[in-house]
Amino acid sequence: MSVQAPHDDARTRATGRLESALRERRAAGRKLLVPYVTGGLGADWVDIVRALAAAGADGIEVGIPFSDPVMDGPVIQEASQRALAQGATPRSVLAGIASAEVDTPIAVMTYYNLIARAGDKRMAAELARAGVAAAILPDLPLEEARPWCAEADAAGVETVMLAAPTTPDERLARLAQRGRGFLYAVGLLGVTGERSQLAESALAIARRCKQVTDLPVLVGVGVSNASQARAICEVADGVVVGSALVRRILEGAGPDGAGEFIGELRQALDS
Amino acid sequence: MVAAPSPMGAPDASGRFGSFGGRFVPESLVPACMELETAFSEAWADAAFRARLASLLASYAGRPTPITECPRLSAELGVEVVLKREDLTHTGSHKINNVLGQALLAERMGKRRLIAETGAGQHGVATATAAAYFGMECAVFMGEVDVERQALNVFRMELLGATVYPVRSGSRTLKDAVNEALRDWVASVETTHYCIGSVMGPHPYPYLVRQLQRVVGDEAREQYRERSGGRDPDVIVACVGGGSNAAGTFAGFADTAARLVGVEAAGGSAVGHGVPGIVHGMRSLFLQDEEGQVLEAESISAGLDYPGIGPEHAHLAELGRATYEAVGDDEVLAAFQVLARTEGILPALEPAHALAWVIRAARDGTLAPGTKVLLTMSGRGDKDVAQVKEMLA
Ligand SMILES: Cc1ncc(COP(=O)(O)O)c(C=O)c1O
Numbered sequence A: 001m002s003v004q005a006p007h008d009d010a011r012t013r014a015t016g017r018l019e020s021a022l023r024e025r026r027a028a029g030r031k032l033l034v035p036y037v038t039g040g041l042g043a044d045w046v047d048i049v050r051a052l053a054a055a056g057a058d059g060i061e062v063g064i065p066f067s068d069p070v071m072d073g074p075v076i077q078e079a080s081q082r083a084l085a086q087g088a089t090p091r092s093v094l095a096g097i098a099s100a101e102v103d104t105p106i107a108v109m110t111y112y113n114l115i116a117r118a119g120d121k122r123m124a125a126e127l128a129r130a131g132v133a134a135a136i137l138p139d140l141p142l143e144e145a146r147p148w149c150a151e152a153d154a155a156g157v158e159t160v161m162l163a164a165p166t167t168p169d170e171r172l173a174r175l176a177q178r179g180r181g182f183l184y185a186v187g188l189l190g191v192t193g194e195r196s197q198l199a200e201s202a203l204a205i206a207r208r209c210k211q212v213t214d215l216p217v218l219v220g221v222g223v224s225n226a227s228q229a230r231a232i233c234e235v236a237d238g239v240v241v242g243s244a245l246v247r248r249i250l251e252g253a254g255p256d257g258a259g260e261f262i263g264e265l266r267q268a269l270d271s
Numbered sequence B: 001m002v003a004a005p006s007p008m009g010a011p012d013a014s015g016r017f018g019s020f021g022g023r024f025v026p027e028s029l030v031p032a033c034m035e036l037e038t039a040f041s042e043a044w045a046d047a048a049f050r051a052r053l054a055s056l057l058a059s060y061a062g063r064p065t066p067i068t069e070c071p072r073l074s075a076e077l078g079v080e081v082v083l084k085r086e087d088l089t090h091t092g093s094h095k096i097n098n099v100l101g102q103a104l105l106a107e108r109m110g111k112r113r114l115i116a117e118t119g120a121g122q123h124g125v126a127t128a129t130a131a132a133y134f135g136m137e138c139a140v141f142m143g144e145v146d147v148e149r150q151a152l153n154v155f156r157m158e159l160l161g162a163t164v165y166p167v168r169s170g171s172r173t174l175k176d177a178v179n180e181a182l183r184d185w186v187a188s189v190e191t192t193h194y195c196i197g198s199v200m201g202p203h204p205y206p207y208l209v210r211q212l213q214r215v216v217g218d219e220a221r222e223q224y225r226e227r228s229g230g231r232d233p234d235v236i237v238a239c240v241g242g243g244s245n246a247a248g249t250f251a252g253f254a255d256t257a258a259r260l261v262g263v264e265a266a267g268g269s270a271v272g273h274g275v276p277g278i279v280h281g282m283r284s285l286f287l288q289d290e291e292g293q294v295l296e297a298e299s300i301s302a303g304l305d306y307p308g309i310g311p312e313h314a315h316l317a318e319l320g321r322a323t324y325e326a327v328g329d330d331e332v333l334a335a336f337q338v339l340a341r342t343e344g345i346l347p348a349l350e351p352a353h354a355l356a357w358v359i360r361a362a363r364d365g366t367l368a369p370g371t372k373v374l375l376t377m378s379g380r381g382d383k384d385v386a387q388v389k390e391m392l393a
Helices: A016-028 A045-054 A074-086 A090-099 A114-116 A121-129 A146-155 A169-178 A200-212 A226-232 A242-251 A254-270 B025-045 B047-059 B072-075 B095-108 B121-136 B144-149 B151-159 B173-189 B205-227 B244-254 B309-321 B329-341 B349-363 B382-392
Strands: A032-038 A060-063 A107-108 A134-136 A158-163 A183-186 A217-220 A240-242 B067-069 B080-085 B113-118 B137-143 B163-167 B193-195 B236-240 B259-265 B275-277 B281-287 B324-328 B373-375
Touching: A016 A032, A016 A158, A016 A217, A016 B275, A032 A045, A032 A074, A032 A217, A032 A242, A032 A254, A045 A060, A045 A090, A060 A074, A090 A107, A107 A240, A107 B151, A107 B349, A114 A121, A114 A169, A114 A200, A114 B275, A121 A146, A134 B309, A146 A158, A158 A169, A158 A200, A158 A217, A158 B025, A169 B025, A183 A200, A183 B025, A200 A217, A200 A226, A226 A240, A226 A254, A240 A254, B025 B047, B025 B095, B025 B173, B025 B205, B047 B095, B067 B205, B067 B324, B072 B080, B072 B329, B072 B349, B080 B205, B095 B113, B095 B121, B095 B193, B095 B244, B095 B281, B113 B121, B121 B137, B137 B144, B137 B151, B144 B151, B144 B163, B151 B163, B151 B382, B163 B173, B173 B193, B205 B244, B205 B309, B205 B373, B236 B244, B236 B349, B244 B259, B244 B309, B259 B349, B281 B309, B309 B324, B324 B329, B329 B349, B329 B382
Parallel strands: A032 A060, A032 A240, A060 A107, A107 A134, A134 A158, A158 A183, A183 A217, A217 A240, B080 B373, B113 B137, B113 B193, B137 B163, B236 B259, B236 B373, B259 B324
Antiparallel strands: B067 B080, B275 B281
């Protein structure tokens, strides 16, 4: 297979809002906490976003629900299906984000078909208009990312790249080079969901990512509670917490309960 | 001047047929797809591998399958129909051709567990069969709706030692079975080979599966020429779910003058009603709404109940080299009965779609009297008899 030219030129690389915020906080000695919520899940989801910001999130991931979420386990599948049944669309989620008016940078997490359907250029512009800082697209790997990244870069939207335990070192470096915002280290081989034990692979992938990049490295997938988050932050710059929060929301936690849970994680990382 | 490339050549380095195909998978799976791409291209160029596959296809799967003339059906329709008999293979459908090849590849890559999605159950049965033969572990994902309507095939897979996981998400049919197989693979990729059942998914699957199925078209072309003094058929017809029996058949005839026709279920017509999208690892045509949410296909045939189509078919449709037609459930039921009554062959509901189109096209004059038609009988109807009985009651 032919080796592709690097996707970007480091000299022209602009640091976006999410990356700047994360770098700044890391420099201040803080461990980074990025919670995930499914956009459009329940009438109060925008209040939940505000509660997460108030509870000390350093960035917030908002999922735009997709009919076929192949990287997601049962909890986020259920959340996506419920949100879709409640009428969530990419546009309604973006409108919600715009109305949240939080200072915490927001990244949307979704599947590439929802972007491709609208068109790369149009969706990049819509994200920017809604005040979204970054996009996380788990089914858009490096080799296919170029057209989207060109439009996202132009619109000032940071594209977060994902690294997996199976990613070879040489490729890891290229992912980090193309990545914006932070490098998302997938903590285990598997889909999103809570795990009772911290996977050994979480520390291993965090270590490998830290070796190849200066970007903030956050571990996500399988990070389920405060003690796991602390253990990961011995190596990584921070964590993404999804299913553990979304499960609580599905169980009716509401903005208060969601904020409380993230507040606990915040405290654990700060102490 | 370079000769015009065959309309069914190899995809480009990114796995694209024209603008369709590619590899849109989570990062965890990218290295495995690359490994498979390399393993396949090495194996395909390796005479020993090809000989081993050919020998398995002959001694285990029962190849070559014959072609069969249909004098009574032809007299009734006024067009000359010849069937390529994939229904006569071991396990009763063309799916075995693909599965034996992929099991050999899995063995070559040192992977001892096979996973598969299945709709009608034929691909699941074929995969379970290969796993038993090679002494591998096997897990099959099947939508809950299909588990019910293809209960016999579920039991078959279990007899063969496979574990069948009913999938309860989404439409609970083939699309969701693919999602669940991908989720398993994301977690198990280091020890597991995902044995995809059709010409779909991320590169190299659409190409790999088509190459493993082209034995259908290559055999049929030779057999047909032998029977017809060197002549090719006028029209090649095959049903299309993901499109593997059609792609394998078309590959044998793409460079002839024969017209290529793929027949989809009206409720799952990706070429008729789909738009370009990116689902299940590939850019192709999918039934979806304006936002990009994938719609649920609807068909009596579990094997065609898929809202997408393999990328090479999307490309052939765009080129105009193949055309794609859609038939409804009622026509299919009628075709099922006609073939049983006139030729003593019970087709699977999937290839009954191909026949339904031939019947319609012969009646409305789309096919001129005397047109020579080759139809791929992709599988036998045993699995569908109970369902047909219910529908006719
Ligand atoms: C007998 C038969 N034919 C056709 C199909 C459709 O698959 P494809 O379009 O890949 O040939 C199936 C799928 O289950 C099948 O069982």
